[in-house]
Amino acid sequence: MRLGHIFLGAVLVFLYTPILVLMAMGFNASPLYQLPFQFSTRWYGDLMGNEGLLTAGFNSIVLGVITALVATTLGTLAALALNRHSFRGRSLLQLLLLPPIAIPWLITGTAMLIFFFWTGIGRGMHALVIGHVALAVPYVVLVVGTGLKTIRTDLEEAAMSLGSTPVHAFFAVTLPLLFPSILGAALFAFAVSLDQFVVSYFLSSPGYVTLPVQIYSAIRKGFTPEINAISTLLLLGSMSVILIFARFARPQSPGASK
Amino acid sequence: MPNEASPLPGPQSPGTGLHDLRGPHSPRKIPGWAATTALLLPAYAWLTLAVFLPLATMFVFSFLNKTPMGQAPVEFTLRHYRAFIDQGYLVRIAWNTLVMGFWTTLICAVLGFFAALALVRCTAGRQRETLLVLILLPFWTNGLVRVFSWTMVLRENGFLDSLWHLVGDGSISFLYSRPAIVLGLVHGYLPYMILTCYIALITIDDAVIEAAQSLGARWGTVLTRILIPLAAPGLISGAVLTFVPVIGSFMEPRILGGKVGMTLGTVIEDQFTQAFNWPLGASLSFTLLAVVLAIFATFSGVLKRGAAA
Numbered sequence A: 001m002r003l004g005h006i007f008l009g010a011v012l013v014f015l016y017t018p019i020l021v022l023m024a025m026g027f028n029a030s031p032l033y034q035l036p037f038q039f040s041t042r043w044y045g046d047l048m049g050n051e052g053l054l055t056a057g058f059n060s061i062v063l064g065v066i067t068a069l070v071a072t073t074l075g076t077l078a079a080l081a082l083n084r085h086s087f088r089g090r091s092l093l094q095l096l097l098l099p100p101i102a103i104p105w106l107i108t109g110t111a112m113l114i115f116f117f118w119t120g121i122g123r124g125m126h127a128l129v130i131g132h133v134a135l136a137v138p139y140v141v142l143v144v145g146t147g148l149k150t151i152r153t154d155l156e157e158a159a160m161s162l163g164s165t166p167v168h169a170f171f172a173v174t175l176p177l178l179f180p181s182i183l184g185a186a187l188f189a190f191a192v193s194l195d196q197f198v199v200s201y202f203l204s205s206p207g208y209v210t211l212p213v214q215i216y217s218a219i220r221k222g223f224t225p226e227i228n229a230i231s232t233l234l235l236l237g238s239m240s241v242i243l244i245f246a247r248f249a250r251p252q253s254p255g256a257s258k
Numbered sequence B: 001m002p003n004e005a006s007p008l009p010g011p012q013s014p015g016t017g018l019h020d021l022r023g024p025h026s027p028r029k030i031p032g033w034a035a036t037t038a039l040l041l042p043a044y045a046w047l048t049l050a051v052f053l054p055l056a057t058m059f060v061f062s063f064l065n066k067t068p069m070g071q072a073p074v075e076f077t078l079r080h081y082r083a084f085i086d087q088g089y090l091v092r093i094a095w096n097t098l099v100m101g102f103w104t105t106l107i108c109a110v111l112g113f114f115a116a117l118a119l120v121r122c123t124a125g126r127q128r129e130t131l132l133v134l135i136l137l138p139f140w141t142n143g144l145v146r147v148f149s150w151t152m153v154l155r156e157n158g159f160l161d162s163l164w165h166l167v168g169d170g171s172i173s174f175l176y177s178r179p180a181i182v183l184g185l186v187h188g189y190l191p192y193m194i195l196t197c198y199i200a201l202i203t204i205d206d207a208v209i210e211a212a213q214s215l216g217a218r219w220g221t222v223l224t225r226i227l228i229p230l231a232a233p234g235l236i237s238g239a240v241l242t243f244v245p246v247i248g249s250f251m252e253p254r255i256l257g258g259k260v261g262m263t264l265g266t267v268i269e270d271q272f273t274q275a276f277n278w279p280l281g282a283s284l285s286f287t288l289l290a291v292v293l294a295i296f297a298t299f300s301g302v303l304k305r306g307a308a309a
Helices: A002-025 A042-048 A051-084 A090-095 A098-102 A105-119 A125-149 A153-161 A166-195 A198-203 A211-221 A225-249 B032-061 B079-086 B089-122 B125-140 B143-154 B159-164 B178-201 B206-214 B219-247 B251-260 B264-273 B278-298 B300-308
Strands: none
Touching: A002 A225, A002 B089, A002 B125, A002 B143, A002 B178, A042 A051, A042 A225, A051 A090, A051 A125, A051 A166, A051 A211, A051 A225, A051 B032, A098 A125, A098 B032, A105 A125, A105 A198, A105 B032, A105 B264, A105 B278, A125 A166, A125 A198, A125 B032, A153 A166, A166 A225, A198 A211, A211 A225, A211 B143, A211 B251, A225 B125, A225 B143, B032 B278, B079 B089, B079 B278, B089 B125, B089 B178, B089 B219, B089 B264, B125 B178, B143 B159, B143 B178, B143 B251, B178 B219, B178 B251, B206 B219, B219 B278, B219 B300, B251 B264, B264 B278, B278 B300
16 A cells, blocks of 8 residues: 555656756756756746747737637537437537547647638637637537536426526526536636647747747747746646636535545 | 437438427427527537648648649649658658657556556545646646756756766766657656546456455456456557657657657658648648547547546
8 A cells, every 4th residue: 555655656756846847947046057056036037028928928818718718608509509409410520529639739730720821811819719719619518518417407497387488598597507617618728728839839920929839939949947937837827727627617516425 | 428319410301300300408499400500500610610621621732742832833643642652761750750659658558557556546535636636737737838847857967967966977868869758758648547547447346356355366466357457448548548649749859859859740840830841741641640540440449438437
């Protein structure tokens, strides 16, 4: 039994060591990452003056919010149809949600680049919105679909038998119960967009880059601990989003066994 | 995945049998099929525009003789699909890519299986929940930043060297090597493997293991005759979902491999960002997609059961 704990501890050390080293180096005074460690907040100060990284960070947040809003709307509607209606071809439609998740992003990203170039859609913010929403929609359908399975349909039927219209019954009964799942799905979609690099890399234009794309070009060109500082903020940002998501998406079964 | 509906539309022409499409819970006033269509159309139209049409266009592009820029006419050719014959170095790169995928998957599978086993057998309740969250949390953070973080550890005079200097001299830095790429990739996909193995192992009844032990089975026998066979679906889905993105990776080999980090992924990226040979990039992308789809098709049964669990 003791052996298992040691092994799990080693796995956690392996998973978190590089992340913690990255974070620590953002607070180290040396621009060449020299040790011994000398505490400094210099790089966070420099970051505040780095137009390129700040703009890219702002772009990423705006893109994440737009992606979350659009993907959550589209995905919730689709989840309602896929879970509450029965129709021919439903399994096929569910299967079609997998390619955006399962095909390596390199393939999806280069395919989007070719298609957007060929149709004249081009690159830039609008192209990134199209791409990110497509990558996030399947996750929204899964999260909202899981939420819908826990809501009993007879509640809505009860409302209708008491004279409610189907639309009103949905808004008065199902939607409020479903709201935590929808919020969770939106957070998830935001995280998917925030963490996306490969597809963004191919769809960014010189005038519109996201934070990961900007970080990548900095890594390729030669970087300073400012990159560690912004990476730390990005990691903490997506970790908090996912932890909040985990709270919302937890199935609401009272007294669930641990 | 629920499987009540047949995957393909029946032979009858559209317009007939629409009444059947009406689900038991669909609104009464609006026809069921109209509501269903209205709900599905936005999402699937978007996916068509953003994913399915692009994949189809890429397929067409892979047969063009050059990137269609300007007025020059383009012709159709099979040349790019002969790249593996005409450009011999691609075979070596493809082989290196598969080897990289193999090692990453194998290391993830071994570590992931035993980590999941330790979670199931040695932890419970709140402790287990916390450990699971801690293990999965990095998986949902930026992959690029996590790969970058390894350069901090592996570079000369980096964190690893600092630890080494406590006991020895010189440098054990191995940044810009194939093992560095595999290490970064294992770091990226291990959480997922632990999760799929955990889901498979948690369903094993303790009584089965106790019965085996009471009949005199050693730990090794329990492992090879009970635990591994019963965890196989988790191991296989974890392996597929590690191997597939790994053979399509390009940012990890670039950052951690430097000059030795040539993989199919980096060659494809080069065609789009440096060489500007889109048709060759498209044909290589499509070849990779064919491999990926073949892997998914081979293991679809296991993956479906994994998804249902």
